[in-house]
Amino acid sequence: MSIYESALFTVSSSRLDNLPAPSVPEIAFAGRSNAGKSTAINALTRQGRLAFASKTPGRTQLINFFELARKDKVTHERLPVAYLVDLPGYGYAKTTAEIRSSWSELVGGYISSRSSLLGVVVVMDARRPFMPSDEWVIEFMKGRPTAKMVWLINKVDQLRTVSERRAVIAAVNERAKSCPNPVSVQYFSGLKKIGVEELRATLDEWLGIGQAAPASK
Ligand SMILES: Nc1nc2c(ncn2[C@@H]2O[C@H](COP(=O)(O)OP(=O)(O)OP(=O)(O)O)[C@@H](O)[C@H]2O)c(=O)[nH]1
Numbered sequence: 693m694s695i696y697e698s699a700l701f702t703v704s705s706s707r708l709d710n711l712p713a714p715s716v717p718e719i720a721f722a723g724r725s726n727a728g729k730s731t732a733i734n735a736l737t738r739q740g741r742l743a744f745a746s747k748t749p750g751r752t753q754l755i756n757f758f759e760l761a762r763k764d765k766v767t768h769e770r771l772p773v774a775y776l777v778d779l780p781g782y783g784y785a786k787t788t789a790e791i792r793s794s795w796s797e798l799v800g801g802y803i804s805s806r807s808s809l810l811g812v813v814v815v816m817d818a819r820r821p822f823m824p825s826d827e828w829v830i831e832f833m834k835g836r837p838t839a840k841m842v843w844l845i846n847k848v849d850q851l852r853t854v855s856e857r858r859a860v861i862a863a864v865n866e867r868a869k870s871c872p873n874p875v876s877v878q879y880f881s882g883l884k885k886i887g888v889e890e891l892r893a894t895l896d897e898w899l900g901i902g903q904a905a906p907a908s909k
């Protein structure tokens with residue numbers, strides 16, 4: 693069993709002042725409402741309904757924490773390794789200045805100030821990447837130059853023609869050039885489970901899982 697399958701819902705929070713203690717590294721999933729963040733977490737963890745995915749956009753309005761843990765070989769106790777964090781999406785349905793400001797406060801505040809943040813998976817719909825709220829997330833990341841980032845170009849199953857795919861790849865690579873943070877790009881479909889192993893490999897690397905110990909002399 694991989695570490696991702698150990699995911700267990702821990703807590704939801706609507707405020708920055710009652711998040712769990714920052715005890716283990718956190719990998720956050722950010723992106724526009726309906727981009728497929730919750731579906732991506734479900735695919736990654738192979739748990740169909742772990743993060744609530746929904747046809748009703750804007751369903752996840754809270755910050756949801758899912759603990760990854762390994763088992764102690766003797767006591768079988770869960771030993772927490774990391775949190776996957778499902779951040780609230782923004783902007784699918786009608787939004788107001790008030791909604792934008794509370795979203796920015798929560799998501800921007802989390803990205804800017806969370807000490808245990810290891811990296812952010814920015815989930816975007818391949819048919820319309822870099823919507824304003826995606827750009828705001830990328831902007832928040834400028835304040836975290838050492839945090840890792842992957843742009844997950846999701847719903848690639850919806851790109852039907854080769855020229856459509858080429859255009860998306862070109863646009864994403866072009867945007868990556870002007871991003872001051874180190875960023876990797878991955879093509880993905882949470883629904884069709886495309887790119888899941890690649891995402892796991894990236895997160896393994898972030899978490900230092902499975903890396904060979906330096907050879908001892
Ligand atoms: N075709 C296609 N649909 C997808 C994919 N991933 C998610 N969806 C669909 O997109 C809709 C939204 O998915 P969610 O995972 O709930 O999106 P979310 O980003 O968590 O949305 P919020 O919680 O509102 O921020 C659902 O109807 C999913 O089935 C994908 O890779 N391909």
Ligand SMILES: [Mg+2]
Nearest residue numbers: 729730744752
């Ligand atoms: Mg969601």
